[in-house]
Amino acid sequence: MANRKVVVGPMTRVNGMWEIHVTLDGQNRVVEARSASPFWRGMELILQSRDPRDAPYLTERICGICSSAHGYAASLALEEAAGVEPPPNGILVRNVLLGADFLQNHIRHFYFLHMPAFVAGPEQPPFAPRFTTDLRIPRRVSETIYQGYFRAIDESRRAHELAALFSGKVPHGHGVVAGGATVHPDSEKILRALGMVSKLRSFIDEHYLPDVERIAEYYPDYFSIGGGTEGFFSFGAFPQAPHKKKTAIPGGVMLEGRREELDLSAIEEHVRFSYYDQESRQHPAKGTTEVALEKPGAYTFVKAPRYKGRALETGPIARMWFAGRYREEPSTLSRTVARALEARLIVDLIEEWLLAMDPSSPVFEPFEVPEEGRGVGILGAMRGALGHWVEISSRRIARYQIITPSAWNCSPSDDTGRPSPVEAALLGVQVQNPEEPVELGRIVRSFDPCLSCATHVIKGGRRLTSFQII
Amino acid sequence: MPLTRREFLRLCLQGTAGLSLANIFLPHLAQALGNEERPPVIWIEATTCTGDILSAINAVDHDLRHLLSSVIDLRYQQLLMGGEGSVAREVLEQAMDGRLGRFLLIVEGTIPLRAGGGFNVIARRPSGHGITPLEAVRELGQRASHVLAAGVCASFGGPFAANPNPTQSVPLHQVLDRRVINVPGCPVHPDWLWGTLTHCLLYGTPDLDSFSRPTLFFGQTVHDLCTRRQFFDNGIFASELGQPTCMYKLGCKGPVTFADCPRRQWNGHLSWPVEANTPCIGCTSPEFPDRMTPFYARLPGLELPGVRVSTATLTKLVAGATAAGIGLHLAGKVLTGRLGQTYRKERTPTEIQEIVRVKKILRALPPGCGTRIESRRQEDPRSVTLRHLRKVKARGRGQESRTPRKLEERPPEQGDRPARGERKV
Ligand code: SF4
Numbered sequence: 101m102a103n104r105k106v107v108v109g110p111m112t113r114v115n116g117m118w119e120i121h122v123t124l125d126g127q128n129r130v131v132e133a134r135s136a137s138p139f140w141r142g143m144e145l146i147l148q149s150r151d152p153r154d155a156p157y158l159t160e161r162i163c164g165i166c167s168s169a170h171g172y173a174a175s176l177a178l179e180e181a182a183g184v185e186p187p188p189n190g191i192l193v194r195n196v197l198l199g200a201d202f203l204q205n206h207i208r209h210f211y212f213l214h215m216p217a218f219v220a221g222p223e224q225p226p227f228a229p230r231f232t233t234d235l236r237i238p239r240r241v242s243e244t245i246y247q248g249y250f251r252a253i254d255e256s257r258r259a260h261e262l263a264a265l266f267s268g269k270v271p272h273g274h275g276v277v278a279g280g281a282t283v284h285p286d287s288e289k290i291l292r293a294l295g296m297v298s299k300l301r302s303f304i305d306e307h308y309l310p311d312v313e314r315i316a317e318y319y320p321d322y323f324s325i326g327g328g329t330e331g332f333f334s335f336g337a338f339p340q341a342p343h344k345k346k347t348a349i350p351g352g353v354m355l356e357g358r359r360e361e362l363d364l365s366a367i368e369e370h371v372r373f374s375y376y377d378q379e380s381r382q383h384p385a386k387g388t389t390e391v392a393l394e395k396p397g398a399y400t401f402v403k404a405p406r407y408k409g410r411a412l413e414t415g416p417i418a419r420m421w422f423a424g425r426y427r428e429e430p431s432t433l434s435r436t437v438a439r440a441l442e443a444r445l446i447v448d449l450i451e452e453w454l455l456a457m458d459p460s461s462p463v464f465e466p467f468e469v470p471e472e473g474r475g476v477g478i479l480g481a482m483r484g485a486l487g488h489w490v491e492i493s494s495r496r497i498a499r500y501q502i503i504t505p506s507a508w509n510c511s512p513s514d515d516t517g518r519p520s521p522v523e524a525a526l527l528g529v530q531v532q533n534p535e536e537p538v539e540l541g542r543i544v545r546s547f548d549p550c551l552s553c554a555t556h557v558i559k560g561g562r563r564l565t566s567f568q569i570i
Numbered sequence: 571m572p573l574t575r576r577e578f579l580r581l582c583l584q585g586t587a588g589l590s591l592a593n594i595f596l597p598h599l600a601q602a603l604g605n606e607e608r609p610p611v612i613w614i615e616a617t618t619c620t621g622d623i624l625s626a627i628n629a630v631d632h633d634l635r636h637l638l639s640s641v642i643d644l645r646y647q648q649l650l651m652g653g654e655g656s657v658a659r660e661v662l663e664q665a666m667d668g669r670l671g672r673f674l675l676i677v678e679g680t681i682p683l684r685a686g687g688g689f690n691v692i693a694r695r696p697s698g699h700g701i702t703p704l705e706a707v708r709e710l711g712q713r714a715s716h717v718l719a720a721g722v723c724a725s726f727g728g729p730f731a732a733n734p735n736p737t738q739s740v741p742l743h744q745v746l747d748r749r750v751i752n753v754p755g756c757p758v759h760p761d762w763l764w765g766t767l768t769h770c771l772l773y774g775t776p777d778l779d780s781f782s783r784p785t786l787f788f789g790q791t792v793h794d795l796c797t798r799r800q801f802f803d804n805g806i807f808a809s810e811l812g813q814p815t816c817m818y819k820l821g822c823k824g825p826v827t828f829a830d831c832p833r834r835q836w837n838g839h840l841s842w843p844v845e846a847n848t849p850c851i852g853c854t855s856p857e858f859p860d861r862m863t864p865f866y867a868r869l870p871g872l873e874l875p876g877v878r879v880s881t882a883t884l885t886k887l888v889a890g891a892t893a894a895g896i897g898l899h900l901a902g903k904v905l906t907g908r909l910g911q912t913y914r915k916e917r918t919p920t921e922i923q924e925i926v927r928v929k930k931i932l933r934a935l936p937p938g939c940g941t942r943i944e945s946r947r948q949e950d951p952r953s954v955t956l957r958h959l960r961k962v963k964a965r966g967r968g969q970e971s972r973t974p975r976k977l978e979e980r981p982p983e984q985g986d987r988p989a990r991g992e993r994k995v
Contacts, residue, residue, distance in 0.1 A: 108655035109694035112648050115620045117692055138691035138700060141617055142736030146729065151864035157851060158859065161729040164621025164757060208624075216652050225610075226644040229661065230652035253627065253634045257838065260628055264837035268846030271621040271757050272853075275846050282812045282847040391736075393685050464812040541654050552619050 103131065106537050109138075111544065113213040115165050116551025118510070120540050121399070122526060128534055133519065133526035135510045135544070137551045140375070140391065140401040147500040152178050152469055152492050155500065156277055159488065162502070163552045164271045165208065168201040168263060169481035170502075171276040173488040176339070176477030178278035181492050184467035188341035190280025192453045193463050195338045195348070196293065197266040197275050199450045203300055204259035204270075205482040206416075206443040209548045210308060211252035214436060217542045218315050219245050231536040236318045245314055248307035255303040262296045262450075265289055280464040285457040293454050301447045304440070312440045316433050326432035326543035328524035330410045331355040332418035333508060335362070335487070337480025338449065348449055349442075349480060350422045353407060359422070364476075364487075367503070370404040370514035373397060380515050402551075404511035404520060405503055413521040414484025414508045415547060416442040432525075435546040469495050481505055483548050506550045522547055608643040609771060610673035612665045612710060613720075615648045616703035617690050617730050617739055618679025621757035622721035623649050628837060629760025642767075645670065648692070659693040662701070666709040674770065675714035677707055678758075680723040680730050681745050682737035689737040704745060711746040716770040718751050719743070720763050725752035725783070726856040733860050743782065751775065752782045756853035761834055762787045781856055783828065792824035792850050795832040812847045821866040823852030 103126070109119030117139035123132035143162050147155060156174040160167035172194060179186065186194075219242045220235045221227035237245070260270050266283045267273030275283050283289070316323070336351030353360045368381045377392035392398070404411070412418075413430060417438035420426035426441050428434040470492060477488040484505030491499040511520040519527065522544050531537045613623065627634055627650075638644055644651075646661050653661060664670045681703050682689040691700030711717055719742045722728040731739040743750040753766050766784050769776040776784040793799065801807070801816035808815045816822070827850055831842040843850055852862035 107694055109700075110648060110654070110658055110692060112651055112654045112658045115649070117615070117648075117690060119691070119694060139617070140689045140737065141730045143730070145734060145736045146732045148734075151866070154859075154863050154865050157865055158729060158863075161619055161621070161756065164619040164624045167619070167621065212650060217654075221652060222639070224639070224643075225661075226638065226647055226650050227652040229657050231654065231657060250635050257628050261837045261840055264841050266846070268841050268843040268848060269836035271619075271624055273846070274843040274848035274851075277811055277848070279811070284812070284847075393688055462812075464810065466810045535656075537655070 102126070104534065106531070106534055106540075108537060108540055109136075111541060113216065113541075114545060114549050114551060115163060116549075118544075118549060118551045120526070120544060122531075122537070122540060124531055124534055128531045130526050130529045130531065130540075133523040134373075134399055135402070135512060135520060135522045136400045137402050137510070138400075139551060142391075144500045144502060147497050149496045149498075152181070152490060152495070152497050153278060155488075155490065155497065157272070157274070159502065160272045162504075163550055165205050165550065165552075166201065166482045167271045168198045168267065168273060168276060169479060169486055170488075171273065172198055173477040173479040173481070173486050173502075174490070175276050175278040176479060177475040177488040177490040178469075178477075179467075180475030180477065181473035181490055182278065182467045182470050182475075183473075184279055184465050186280030186341075186465050187462045189285070189458050189461045190463035190465070191339065191341045192457050193266050193281035193283060193285060194276050196450050196453050197263045197273065197281075199338065199446045199453070200259050200262035200266075201270065202446050202482050203443055203450075204256045204263065205548075206439050206446075207252050207256040207259060207303075207308065210312070210436065210440065211249045211256075214542075214545045214548075215245065215249070215311070215315065217538060217545060218319060221246055221249070231538040231541075233533045233536040233538045237314070241314055241318075245311050248311045251303060251307055255300060258296055259300060262293055262300075265293055265296075277464070279467050280462075282464060284459065284463055285454075286459050290454050290457055290459070294451065297447055297451050297454070301444075304444050304447060308443065309440055312436055316437070319433065322432040322542065323428075323434060324431060325529060325539065326435075326525040326546060327430045328527060329413040329430045329521040330524075331412045332421050333362075333407055333412035333414045333485055334418040334422055335478040335480050335485040336422070337419055339479070347480065349419050349445075351419070351480065351485070352422050353412070354418070354421060355408075355410065355412075364478075366408045368406050368409070369503075370406060372404075372515045373399055373512035374403045375401055376403065400512045402507055402511050404514040405507050406514050406518075409514075409516070409518075411511070411514065411518055411520050411524065412508060413547075414505045415439075416484075418484060419480060430521075430525075432543050432546040435548075439548065471495060483550055484508060504550070506547075509547045510544075510549045510551065522549065608641060609715070610643045610645050610665075610670055611647075611676060611767075612645055612662075612670075612673050612714070613647040613676045613678070614692065614703065614706055614710065616677055616679030616692070616707070616724065616742075617682050617737060618721070618723055619729075619757075620649060620678075622678035622724075622763075623647065625755075625757035626720065626760050626763050629764060637764075642674075645673070656696075659695065659701075662693050662706065663695075665713070666701075666706060668713055670713075672713065672715045674716050674718070674767065675707075675710050676718045676720050676763075676767070677703075677724045677742050678720040679703070680727050680737075680739035681707060681742060682739045683745075684736075684738035707742060708745060711748060716751065716767075716775070717742070717746065717748065718753055718763070718766060718770070720753055721758040722754040722756045722853055722855075722858050725750075725754040726781075726858065728756060729859055749775070750782060751778065751784065754783060754788075754854040754856075754858075755829065756858065759787075759829075759831070759834065759836065779828070783854070787830055787834075788828040788854060790828065790830065792827045792829055792831055792844075793822075795830055796824055796844060797832050798844055808847070814847060817844055817847075817849040819868050820849045821851075821864065821868055822849035823855070823862050823865075823869065824850040825869060827852040827855050829854040 104124050107121050111118040111120050119136045121134040121136055122130045125131045156171040159170040159174045162170050219237050263270045267275030275281055332354040334351040336347030336349050338348035340346045340348055353362050371378055371380045375391055375393055375395055375398045417430055417435045420438040420442055426438050472493055474491045479486050486505055487503045489501035510522045513519045525543050529539050531539055687702035687704035690703050692703055693701045719725040724742045727741045753762050776786055779785050798816045802818055806815045807819040808817055835842045851865045852858050
């Protein structure tokens, strides 16, 4: 039997627009996989020549589900450029609100986006129609899991409220700014936040973790489907005072089972299969890019970042590996388990930070925007390693660069044909029913892909021709 | 018994109750419609950050279940739907080609036009043809009973259509030949969206302002409702972020932004940007973000301390339409003597003369100008404010010889762009 091509487009239940194109052989095995994002917005161009202090609020708009992370990374970048160090209390406030947004993200990802591919829901829209292939969970258990789904509506909202307590509103909050935070933790807020945290903890213990286990019980094979990545990449998560040097969850690079120190200059971006007209294998902060929609062979708006030529995976599974808390081989379900464990860890960390807050000390350090300067903000975001690079000239943004976690995970193949983590995870997968390739969505959603994040990327650089990573 | 329209409006306007709007109206809505008649809803994510759906599901409390099972029939919503790939596409195509019949259309995100809309594909046909947001909303817009633009991107363009607008994106109403109800916000507040939707279902199109926003939620400025208004009136201004007073000097756009955030508050009625000791950034305005940035740049039109309001201010303000509200408004405050006593004492005779001049101009203005945009259905494409301001400008010219100070702290090229809120004629 000849090869056949299968497209899942739209790949629904992800943030942003995404398509998966695969080629199946005669036995319905995936022999070629493409992660294609048909969606581009050009945020970095929009940022050019604006006031650098606007970057945190504007970059939040890249992504509705992880907005706090972009605001935070942009603030770190500007702080470095301005040489300002936020007060320790401000860092605690920022971490609490980012942590709360993590919980919102992890809960919504599991229940709203990922789980429905394994468990049949109510027989009505928006849950149906749906693929019906390979649904193994009996009705009684499905109903239990969907009770978790409906509780998740409340609890993810609660996580958002916890963030809003320190951020004014979310998504797109105001509480993280360059220089620190803006909301003072008073005893009432701390108490309220502690109450919210304890409710979130019980939800994770009573629903989230058990529901992950329930799925694992019926789909144990997914612990061996969807692996194939070459190693891990992480900036850690939650900067500690003095910030940027140390993170509450450590970062690093893992290649061939060994941990290495991170070297930012070893990152290159390949564009052979991306709709950009630029020299390939550039350092991410050096390229000048024009969009080229008609480029032959190109299939996505995401570039392919590689570390020492390797396609590394980032996200909770990488962070949990470096934290030494969960060291399973990457697979569909191990990513899901790692994410749930991370949520549980973050609940404890938030509680710790809330108790460490000091209502009487400042949260914000005023500063002047420098005439010239450059800074980098690297951060562990919900989906993994996020980096913002800013260059300021005449008190304006001369250049802005962002590399998102989903660019690492959901990129296309690189110049040498090496597949990205998502593509590698699909290769060799046995598809039961090519009309309903349910396996593909299950695998790729375990990465918690966010195409809103991945595809904003374009390098501006019409004014400046070179940019060094610090 | 379903709510009467009057009761409904009252409940919506209350906003402050610790209760979610959803809790108030959804049970009534379910009753009114009956389970059988849930209206199908198609929700399209165009070029967006997905923030509007994520915000919309914050409101529903324990009632998302109720909303989905008893109130609306959510057929297509990329983030929440069970279908994927061909199954999802089929649902979309049914709605596009009329097999679904009538439905209510909600669109979030701006519509990219560059390369024929090719900068976004929301679904792919077996032929390989990509359905762009442009193609989808054009088809869907013809068949929908009501069209709601959720969030500032769909309403007015928003962040992804900001200068230099790399994808040449436009708001929804510019590509549709029919009325679009704009429910802006970045993201949209869940009460605004579901409240508007409920109004459409129960009582038809709500009263709209000249930007097609429901006056129910966007009828007053943030400044008019602000909990820190007394600080403004008494001239107590925060000098850095994090201080618990008026954010005006830190760039608060509350005076020119129409929304009820201070009363309604966000995320379970818990907080809002000024409550977080940061300025309002004007995210419900047609000019967001270009004319609302720099976010920390003070609105022109008032020199502090020691109030100085002149016709020069007014003329200058005409250059930036959004700033007009504050100029006129402050002039009005000075005149009515509501501004704190401190400033009166500091006024010099020249300033008083200037104020008298302003007073004349203000008297000649039609009512409702400046801080309030009149609510009209089927309004003329141009903003009422803008028209009034042009008149003011024309009148002001004869009396004022000083050259207006340049609008500082504003990238020069942005002044040249047409206001994106203008409707297609
Ligand atoms: S300027 Fe802003 S903070 Fe001050 S009273 Fe008006 S809306 Fe409130």
